[in-house]
């Protein structure tokens with residue numbers, strides 16, 4: 001089960017929000033402009049009650065000329081318009097930076113996800129990554145564009161409003177301030193509760209996204225096995241869990257709002273009684289009392305907003321924690337620092353850096369040359385005492401003391417029982433995983449000591465599960481090709497026996513993949529193989545990429561490969577005797593280690609284990625055919 005949640009809180013609110021600093025810095029000018037506009041709008045709204053107090057004290061009495069009334073009204077109207085203008089300016093200032101920041105953080109996360117090793121993706125559910133790069137960042141944008149600024153402005157408005165109240169009557173100001181005590185106590189409990197429930201809801205939303213993704217991807221299986229109802233029940237249970245959490249969240253906010261709204265109302269009632277008494281005692285003017293109430297009315301909105309904004313701020317902290325959970329995941333498969341610096345590849349340092357081997361790589365003209373864009377000569381490939389264990393099972397190595405040596409241009413078949421670690425071995429070569437012991441050597445140099453770009457351009461791998469992207473046949477096949485020419489495309493399609501691509505409605509420009517034409521398993525495999533061939537690697541790793549082809553086509557493809565990739569070092573996982581026969585040598589992988597290496601005939605003659613594996617092959621030919 002992939003980890004989905006991280007309930008442990010390791011950072012405070014300010015630490016998490018502080019991490020937005022570098023992202024916000026380029027836009028600090030505009031955001032500050034937005035803050036000033038919002039502040040100005042708050043201050044102007046507070047000035048209106050003062051003008052009204054003036055109106056009551058100095059204008060509204062018998063004998064005042066009507067022109068004075070007009071004058072005061074005009075001032076109030078101008079202040080109202082000014083407030084509206086400042087609110088408009090706040091939006092204008094913040095909308096661009098907030099949306100740009102959201103886009104940049106999203107792109108940054110995607111880039112990081114691309115760089116993170118396969119072992120990271122083994123552990124993380126895709127729905128969690130989706131919700132973190134979409135929903136959580138939208139939340140952050142909304143908070144930055146509105147929540148953060150309004151939170152500060154509301155706070156400032158409340159403080160300024162209190163000062164104004166104190167200046168007209170310290171007793172009334174004190175009553176209003178005392179009312180803040182239950183609000184502060186409630187805020188404390190609200191903060192803790194809301195933080196937990198908000199994290200739970202965002203994690204559950206991620207799980208739900210995973211569920212939708214898996215159900216859509218596996219729709220055929222669900223339908224074929226009549227398991228639609230179970231899938232629906234499972235989805236419904238998760239959706240209802242999320243609903244429960246959302247309700248708890250809403251109740252948490254509602255109970256906080258109940259305090260935050262009712263306490264000021266209560267304070268206002270007490271203020272009315274006290275204020276009237278103060279007016280009767282001659283200690284407060286009627287205008288002062290009116291100004292107090294008008295100020296309290298202006299403050300009602302910011303006080304009410306503080307609850308909602310506090311909730312939004314904590315939800316944003318959770319969203320950012322979830323974002324940084326992924327963003328902070330360290331990339332363990334990187335280029336050595338010394339070579340990175342000279343090639344300009346942007347990666348972190350690596351534990352496997354060695355100055356000697358960096359020199360070895362740059363001294364070796366074959367390995368030191370630029371990567372994509374050149375057709376590489378064959379390389380030798382060696383696995384030297386290799387041990388490998390997956391990160392989630394470090395004490396149960398899949399591969400132990402594996403020694404294997406392929407000469408430049410040699411084709412070696414790798415056979416072994418299912419689950420013996422053939423795919424794991426293949427994935428060590430282009431560093432999709434790193435060995436946990438021993439070394440993988442390309443032309444005598446440890447792959448961990450070569451720039452990652454070099455390794456990935458020298459080694460091309462085709463998987464059994466052929467992944468095609470929503471794009472044209474041309475783009476899919478030429479994905480890693482040094483030359484994106486028609487000739488390269490034609491050659492790759494021919495070798496992979498993928499002539500069908502030219503017969504598609506729009507030929508090689510037909511859209512395929514999830515958003516395009518559906519292809520059969522064998523067609524997908526052939527295009528995936530063509531993609532590997534078009535990459536013109538010096539080491540070709542074929543992890544059973546022909547399994548969906550019929551025997552004749554597979555034989556044809558294997559023959560084509562031998563002719564077209566003459567001089568390319570090839571390691572091919574084989575499940576059919578026809579593939580094995582065409583290889584120069586065969587390696588038998590069993591119980592996590594290489595048991596024997598030799599020609600097909602040699603192994604047949606001397607290895608009972610090999611004969612067992614061969615006879616278990618689905619399409620096992622007769623002994624006469626084999627010999």
Ligand SMILES: Nc1ncnc2c1ncn2[C@@H]1O[C@H](COP(=O)(O)OP(=O)(O)OP(=O)(O)O)[C@@H](O)[C@H]1O
Pocket residue numbers: 122390391392393398416417418419420421422423424425
């Ligand atoms: N991410 C992972 N974490 C832990 N164990 C894994 C992981 N991926 C694969 N395994 C286990 O490693 C072992 C070797 O798997 P691998 O896919 O390399 O076998 P294989 O020889 O290619 O099998 P097949 O012939 O069926 O394709 C299996 O027992 C598998 O369950």
